[in-house]
Amino acid sequence: QVELVESGGGSVQAGGSLRLSCAPSGRPLYGFSKAWFRRAPGNEREFVAGIRRNGAGTLYADSVKGRFTISRDNANDTVYLQMNSLKPEDTAVYLCNANIFQYYTDSRPVPYWGKGTLVTVSS
Secondary structure (H helix, E strand, C coil), X not given: CCEEEEECCEEEECXXXXXXXXXXXXXXXXXXXXXXXXXXXXXXXEEEEEECXXXXXXXXXXXXXXXXXXEEECCCCEEEEEECCCCHHHCEEEEEEEECCCCCCCCCCCCEEECCEEEEEEC
């Protein structure tokens, strides 16, 4: 059984940085497109960033564009989310997912999700 495992969350002050990682346990998911979503308290889950399986295509939510960078290391089968200039409104549980073809920016089902890592940004 494949499970995605996120790490790197924590507490940081506004303006700070964090780097999140996501890697599968169980079997590799090299050929899958990956995406990061987040769920803030009381809010719906929302798309943050996505990256194609070859790493060539990326997409960002307007709210994080210019501050967050998604990347992948296929040798280690890991996807990263570098988060800079963090704001209190970035506080959320961050989850990654994997889909065999394209990543989705909406709530369409995908086969693999992680349980998430908490990011807390204080003002």
